[in-house]
Amino acid sequence: DIQMTQSPSSLSASVGDRVTITCRASQSIRSYLNWYQQKPGKAPKLLIFAASTLQSGVPSRFSGSGSGTDFTLTISSLQPEDFATYYCQQTYTMPMYTFGQGTKLEIK
């Protein structure tokens, strides 16, 4: 099974900060990497698919990059509504998708 490791597990930041979350795969997954945002008590929401493609309706301050084993999610200027938990997901081994353990983004 492909293991997905996110770092950091938690992060404190302020409104307006630039934030980067990293996701590493245990083997190459090419660009089969997605990012989801989850707020407490809510379902996950797709932000980015195929490593760097922004889902429709997602603000442009979110961006993704990477391929192979190393990927990043960047939020260029944090907004109050961005404080949430973020998950990466590999879909290289369809349909046996696996998620990272999550990164909790908190207000400093």
Next chain:
Amino acid sequence: QVQLVESGGGVVQPGGSLRLSCAASGFSFSAYGMHWVRQAPGKGLERVAFIRYDGSNESYVDSVRGRFTISRDNSKNTLYLQMHIMRPEDTAVYYCARDLFTYMDVWGQGTTVTVSS
């Protein structure tokens, strides 16, 4: 609008059974593969099961294989998860999600399952 609504969650004793449903609306349900994803309290996301658009193929995470069965009724636009021999570690919020060929683009609101005596 495109919507998934789960139901059927509740409290069940260890060793018991439960069936979850996921009602789809606003899109052509029969054209999409579907997933069940769960989230234990305070934990991350775990994809539990997948079924192809036509029900011809299923896959399961190792921890539920042989105990859970995913199925669908395309005439009723409904996805199911039949759970047997349930364990305390199956306690979670269960989400259904639409597969758009390598990503999950639509999610339900979730239904809570608690396995406890």
